[in-house]
Structures are given as C-alpha cells and as structure tokens.
Amino acid sequence: EVQLVESGGGLVQPGRSLRLSCAASGFTFDDYGMHWVRQAPGKGLEWVAGLTWNSGNIGYADSVRGRFSITRDNAKKSLFLQMNSLRPEDTALYYCAKQYYRGAFDIWGQGTRVTVSS
Amino acid sequence: EIVLTQSPGTLSLSPGEGATLSCRASQSVLSDYLDWYQQKPGQAPRLLIFGTSSRATGIPDRFRGSGSGTDFTLTITRLEPEDFAVYYCQHYDPSPPQGTFGQGTKLEIK
Numbered sequence: 001e002v003q004l005v006e007s008g009g010g011l012v013q014p015g016r017s018l019r020l021s022c023a024a025s026g027f028t029f030d031d032y033g034m035h036w037v038r039q040a041p042g043k044g045l046e047w048v049a050g051l052t053w054n055s056g057n058i059g060y061a062d063s064v065r066g067r068f069s070i071t072r073d074n075a076k077k078s079l080f081l082q083m084n085s086l087r088p089e090d091t092a093l094y095y096c097a098k099q100y101y102r103g104a105f106d107i108w109g110q111g112t113r114v115t116v117s118s
Numbered sequence: 119e120i121v122l123t124q125s126p127g128t129l130s131l132s133p134g135e136g137a138t139l140s141c142r143a144s145q146s147v148l149s150d151y152l153d154w155y156q157q158k159p160g161q162a163p164r165l166l167i168f169g170t171s172s173r174a175t176g177i178p179d180r181f182r183g184s185g186s187g188t189d190f191t192l193t194i195t196r197l198e199p200e201d202f203a204v205y206y207c208q209h210y211d212p213s214p215p216q217g218t219f220g221q222g223t224k225l226e227i228k
Contacts, residue, residue, distance in 0.1 A: 035217065037163075045155075045163060045206055047217030059215030062119075095162055103210020103217065104153040104168035106175075111162060 002026035002107055004096050009112030012086055020112055022079040022096030027107070030054075030074035033099035036081050038092035039111075046092070049081065050099070064090075086116045120144055120209055122220035130228040137194040139223045141207030146187045151210045154183055154192045157222075158203045166205075167192065194225075202227050 008020040020036070035050035049070040051058040058070060069082040079096050093111040100106035121144040131137055141152070154167040165174040167183035170190060180201075182193045194201055207220040 033215065035215070037217070037219075044204075044222045045157075045208075045219040047208075047219060050215035050217060052215065057212075057214055061216075100165070100174075101168045101172070102150045103208070103212065104165055104174075105155075105163075105208075106165045106168075108162035108164075 004098065004107055004109035006094065006096050006109045006112035009094065009114045011115045011117065013118050014087060014116055016086055017084045018086060018114060020081040020083065020094055022109060024077045024079070029077040034072060034079045035097045035099060035105060036070060037095045037097055040092045088116050090114060091116050120147060120218050122207055122209055122218055124207060124220035124223045126223060128224045128226060130226050131197055132228045133197050133199055135197050137197055137225055139192040139205055141190040141220050143188045143209060147209050149186055152190050153208045155206045155208065156203045157206065163206065201225065
C-alpha cells in the first residue's frame with residue numbers, strides 16, 4: 001500500500017525548533033519529488049517547501065524561507081522538515097505529499113499537528 | 119509570484135445539480151502545472167485533476183477540468199452527496215520548486 005506517515009509534531013514555544021519526519025512506503029521513494037504543505041486551523045492549504053528526487057532543486061515559501069529546511073534520505077525513504085525560530089503563525093497541520101505529474105501531489109499523509117504557543 | 123483566486127468562496131447547490139468552480143491566476147500559467155484537489159473535513163486533500171484536464175486515478179467522469187492561460191474551471195456534473203467538500207486549485211513552478219494554492223471554494227448542500 002502506498003503510504004506517507006508524518007511524525008514529530010507537538011506543542012512548542014515561540015522561538016524554539018521542531019523536526020518533522022515523513023516515512024514513505026509502497027512506492028519507489030527516490031523517483032519522486034516530495035513536499036510539505038500546511039493548513040492552519042480553519043484555513044486553506046499553504047505550500048511550505050519541496051525538493052526534487054535527488055535534492056538538486058529545493059524551494060521554500062516566502063513565509064518560511066531562512067527558518068525551515070527540507071531534506072530527504074532516500075536510503076531510509078524519509079522526508080524531513082527542520083523548523084527553527086518557530087512563530088505562532090506556524091501553527092498548523094503539516095502534510096507531506098508525493099509529487100506526481102509535473103506539480104500534482106497524488107499521495108498525502110494524514111498530517112502531524114504543530115502548535116506554537118507559550 | 120503567482121496568486122490564484124478562486125470563486126465563488128461558497129457555492130450552495132443540491133444533489134443532482136451541476137457545479138462550476140473558477141480559478142483565476144494573476145498571470146498566465148502553463149496548463150501542465152494547474153491541478154485541483156478536494157478536501158473533506160478531517161481528511162487530507164485528494165488529487166482530482168492534474169495538468170488542467172486529466173482525472174486522477176479513481177476520479178469519476180462527472181469531474182471535468184478545463185481552461186488555459188489565466189482562467190481555469192472545475193466542472194462537476196450531477197452532484198452526488200459525497201461531492202460536497204472544499205475544492206482547491208494549485209499551480210506549481212518547478213524551478214525552483216514553488217507551489218501556490220487558491221483560497222478554496224466550499225461546495226455546500228443547499
């Protein structure tokens with residue numbers, strides 16, 4: 001079964017760091033680009049960061065550039081999001097997603113919740 | 119930076135009716151990079167349409183995508199009860215990777 005499972009979310013104080021993980025199974029992980037997308041409570045979807053299959057091309061949303069870092073370990077079929085200098089506005093459900101055709105995301109995890117609050 | 123504007127914000131219709139959802143880009147985008155997602159409460163988004171008009175695996179043919187340039191449309195014919203959800207359009211720029219979602223259209227039962 002094709003699956004993405006996120007972990008690492010939780011409650012963290014402003015200014016602190018958190019590292020999210022996404023474990024992939026059921027497909028050839030290193031064939032595909034991977035992405036993080038977040039959704040603040042009651043709000044829409046926001047693309048956060050993405051990278052190509054070999055990490056050769058990486059991009060970030062303006063809202064997180066310089067604070068977040070996306071990486072992958074193809075041997076472990078895992079995607080990561082290192083989040084530093086967290087702000088209350090980073091509070092959201094964070095999804096990892098597999099890239100399919102061009103930029104479409106065909107497989108999504110169930111998300112891991114991040115709450116930034118003192 | 120491309121901005122996607124979806125309209126209407128909320129669409130109230132009855133099962134059996136047809137729905138037309140709009141997504142307008144702030145500048146012309148390549149059709150290959152315009153996609154549509156459906157999200158139901160408590161669930162992850164689901165890919166419906168990729169490359170403007172291709173249906174994803176398992177998506178029924180009552181969902182149809184069309185458009186070009188700056189104007190794109192998701193049409194749902196003969197609404198089923200399970201179609202009532204929030205719909206998002208998305209544009210992706212591959213170099214460097216950059217994704218943009220519209221703000222969503224909520225399709226609710228009238």
